[in-house]
Amino acid sequence: MTDKIVRTDAPLTLVGGGQADVGLFQALRKHAPGVVAADGGAALALKAGEMPLAVIGDMDSIDDATRAQIDPARFHHIPEQESTDFDKALRSVEAPLILGAGFMGARRDHELANFNTLVRHPHRRCVLVGMDELVTLCPPDLAIDLRPGTRVSLFPMRALHGWSEGLHWPIDGLDFAPDARVGTSNLATGPIRLRFAAPGMLLILPRDALDPLVRTLLATPGSWPAP
Numbered sequence: 074m075t076d077k078i079v080r081t082d083a084p085l086t087l088v089g090g091g092q093a094d095v096g097l098f099q100a101l102r103k104h105a106p107g108v109v110a111a112d113g114g115a116a117l118a119l120k121a122g123e124m125p126l127a128v129i130g131d132m133d134s135i136d137d138a139t140r141a142q143i144d145p146a147r148f149h150h151i152p153e154q155e156s157t158d159f160d161k162a163l164r165s166v167e168a169p170l171i172l173g174a175g176f177m178g179a180r181r182d183h184e185l186a187n188f189n190t191l192v193r194h195p196h197r198r199c200v201l202v203g204m205d206e207l208v209t210l211c212p213p214d215l216a217i218d219l220r221p222g223t224r225v226s227l228f229p230m231r232a233l234h235g236w237s238e239g240l241h242w243p244i245d246g247l248d249f250a251p252d253a254r255v256g257t258s259n260l261a262t263g264p265i266r267l268r269f270a271a272p273g274m275l276l277i278l279p280r281d282a283l284d285p286l287v288r289t290l291l292a293t294p295g296s297w298p299a300p
Contacts, residue, residue, distance in 0.1 A: 078127050078149050078165040081107050084291070085168035088114035088125070089159055090134050092178030092204060095121045101172040101202060104287045111162040114175050115139050129165050130158035157183060160190045163197055170198045170290055177203035188275060192230045195272035195297035198290055200283070207283055211235075211267055211274045212296055217282075217289040219261040224279060227256030231273035239265035249274070272297040 079085070084105035088098060090113030098121045102108065108123050112130030116139045128135065129149045140148075151161045159176050176187045191199060191210045200209040211227075219225070225240060229249035237244045241260040244267075248254060257277075267276070278286065 077167045078129060079107070079109050080167045083107060083168065084170040084172060084287070085109060085166060087111060087159075087162055087166070087171050087173045087176075087199075088118050089162075089173065089175035090114045090116070091175040091180065091183060093117055093175035094204075097174050097202065097204060098123075100283070101174050104283075105168075105170065105172045107168070109162060109166055111158040111175075113139075114158075115143060117175060119143075127165075129162040131161070134158075157186045157190065159183075159187045160193075163190060163194055163199060170200070170287065172287070173199060173201045176201045177206075177208065188230065191275065192273055193300065196299040198296060200286060200290070202280060202283060205280055206277055207280055207286065208275055208277050209286065209290075210272060210297075211269055211276045212290070212293055214266070214268045214295055215276070215289065215293060216264065216266040218264045218285050219278075219282060221261060221263050223261040223282060225259045225261050225265060226277035227259065227267075228275045228277065229255060229273055230275060231271070233269060233271050233273050235267060235269040235274060237265065237267050239263055 085107045086101045086105040087109050089111045108118050108125045110118050110125040110128045113134035115128045118125045132150050177184050232250040235244050239262050
């Protein structure tokens with residue numbers, strides 16, 4: 074898709090219908106004030122007092138009361154059933170960074186599909202933020218200031234290898250794959266640096282690492298090319 078429904082030079086909050094509350098939504102909006110809803114996620118945006126710039130999806134989960142409060146021109150119906158509403162929304166917006174609430178925790182099948190979407194759109198910088206954790210696709214080179222003892226989990230969505238600095242258990246020389254070695258429950262000894270030869274490694278951090286991660290991603294120039 075080349076035509077974008079929403080384009081912005083500032084970070085964007087994307088809200089879905091999964092597990093999220095007003096507090097989480099508002100925490101993301103401190104970094105990303107513009108809001109786009111994926112289908113039923115519009116209800117949380119309205120509950121928080123925010124009118125979404127657009128509502129994108131197959132419109133099978135938005136309730137009538139929520140729909141009635143939104144200008145019909147803001148709805149963008151994408152009827153195909155080959156992708157999730159998160160995928161539909163992510164590929165339809167353009168921003169330097171996208172923060173997603175409501176895409177983890179409610180249904181495990183949707184959550185896994187959303188992680189798959191992160192990997193299939195590696196050129197889009199997106200962080201999915203849950204009630205306790207956040208997940209993002211590692212860029213080619215990421216240096217982030219973390220407190221010593223911060224849990225750093227790495228989960229490969231394809232076979233790949235990488236290099237690290239500042240991890241209690243370094244990953245240099247290790248072969249990762251979803252059906253073989255994974256890198257969960259590592260620890261930061263302080264600031265860390267991660268480098269990968271190809272897109273496909275999910276980085277999982279505690280939610281309180283959101284502020285340094287946002288600062289780092291916005292300041293890191295390199296990104297994966299579009300597939």
